[in-house]
Amino acid sequence: WGPTVRFNHIDDQTGLRIYAQTRPEIEFNFDGQTSFSVGTEKLRERLRPQDFPGLADNRDYPQETVFVSFETQALATLGLSATLESGEAINLSPPAGIEPEVVDASSAELTAFWRPIDRLRIDSTFLYTELEDPNGAGSIFTNEIFRTKFNYQFTKEWSLRFIVQQDDIQPGAASLTSLPRDRNRNYDVLVRYVINPWSSLYFGYNTNSSNFELVDMGSGTEIVRTDDLRRDGDQLFVKFSYLLQP
Numbered sequence: 001w002g003p004t005v006r007f008n009h010i011d012d013q014t015g016l017r018i019y020a021q022t023r024p025e026i027e028f029n030f031d032g033q034t035s036f037s038v039g040t041e042k043l044r045e046r047l048r049p050q051d052f053p054g055l056a057d058n059r060d061y062p063q064e065t066v067f068v069s070f071e072t073q074a075l076a077t078l079g080l081s082a083t084l085e086s087g088e089a090i091n092l093s094p095p096a097g098i099e100p101e102v103v104d105a106s107s108a109e110l111t112a113f114w115r116p117i118d119r120l121r122i123d124s125t126f127l128y129t130e131l132e133d134p135n136g137a138g139s140i141f142t143n144e145i146f147r148t149k150f151n152y153q154f155t156k157e158w159s160l161r162f163i164v165q166q167d168d169i170q171p172g173a174a175s176l177t178s179l180p181r182d183r184n185r186n187y188d189v190l191v192r193y194v195i196n197p198w199s200s201l202y203f204g205y206n207t208n209s210s211n212f213e214l215v216d217m218g219s220g221t222e223i224v225r226t227d228d229l230r231r232d233g234d235q236l237f238v239k240f241s242y243l244l245q246p
Helices: none
Strands: 002-011 017-030 034-047 059-075 078-091 101-117 120-132 139-153 158-171 182-196 199-216 221-241
Touching: 034 078, 059 101, 182 221
Parallel strands: none
Antiparallel strands: 002 017, 017 034, 034 059, 059 078, 078 101, 101 120, 120 139, 139 158, 158 182, 182 199, 199 221
């Protein structure tokens, strides 16, 4: 086990500090590629008028966060990792006419991989973020992202990859955020035939659905939010590359 301290400092081209980070933590490492860490993070972010419309001058936003993380790959067929954070963040989507403010924030990232058989690997990730009003007015927004990837190796050359991702943003009261209700689901399929790193063939298909539709209002087209998901895009592609060797 041992301590680690990370520093990050960014200036713009005029020499003005726009970002500073200090992140001390203590990490414990065990057998089986297992680790546990706990720490804190202090940030100072500066927004300029060109960074956010409506700011009259430069403004500094100090933030503090505590975090804990755990990761293990003790089993060859199963791996887990988790990171939890609680502290402060900037609300970059305030209501119209309101400047960004530092608010309460919490987040979680959970990942896992599972290999039920040698040819198949399943990776899943769940991301959760919530901002809350520090004065007790309620939730500003919550964002949940769930992603699962399946990889199946038929032979040394042939493989299949399938990815599904769901993204869900639930805004709070209109007096706290300008974010709309937003849902999105995406499917991605890819078949690969790889002879070597320079010669390969790819077949892919992608489809996406969102909770909006385009409605003809007579004077123009307008985006209308809906309760159901509607397909808004499809893509099919083929890619081939081959290396000619004299």
